[in-house]
Amino acid sequence: MKLKSTLIVLSLIAAPAFASDQVVSKTREQVRAELAQALQSGDMLAAGESGLTLKQLNPAAYPVTASAQAPKTRDQVRAELEQAIRTGDILAGGESGAKLNEVVPGRYPVVANASSKTRDQVKSELARAIREGEIVAVGEDGRKLNEIYPDRYHAAHH
Incomplete structure (x- = not known):
């Protein structure tokens, strides 16, 4: 019991040392500035399950970006x-x-789609996807097998 508590205390003491080795990517102010910019431009996701941004739901409320296409006649x-x-x-x-x-x-007329890959290329991609768990699992969440069972596919990623 004493060994367990000693290990826990040591790990708590050592955790900040390991965390300090990682590079800090953004400051709090940078994150706040990005949030303010996203809110102003409408690039924030809207509430709910639509997956749309605020600008997509209400385009009139946000300024038009320079990348907008020229109007068509x-x-x-x-x-x-x-x-x-x-x-x-x-x-x-x-x-x-x-x-x-x-x-x-x-x-309607048939639209011919030219395949850019050979049959062998497609077969090898499928075999790799199966081997690495890149196949979407059955269910409604859309997760891949390697996300659901990371232990089974851990060796494939390394």
């Missing part, structure tokens, strides 16, 4: 809409989020 927008209607690249009705060319593919 009315004719450009109409041409894009006509192209999307012709190819079925618009959302189908309902809550599925599928496009018309996915729901009814026979009505």
Whole structure:
């Protein structure tokens, strides 16, 4: 019992020494300044489960950034809409989020996607992902196997 308490005390004394070896990345003031900037620009995540930023939810409340695209003319927008209607690249009705060319593919021209990888490359990537636990586990949380079972895949990361 005395050995346990001695080890606990020693580890508590040594902890700050080990922590001081790590590089301090930001000061408290820097973090506060970044927070203020994010709040001002609307880059903070909004409350709830949407995953959207404040600027995405309410774009009129935040200044337009310099990276915003130049506005399109009315004719450009109409041409894009006509192209999307012709190819079925618009959302189908309902809550599925599928496009018309996915729901009814026979009505629209086939879009050929050229594969940039060979079959062997894909097979080797899949084998590596399985070996390293980079496969998404079954469930709703979206975690990978190596996140759920780090002990099983620890050797693959090192």
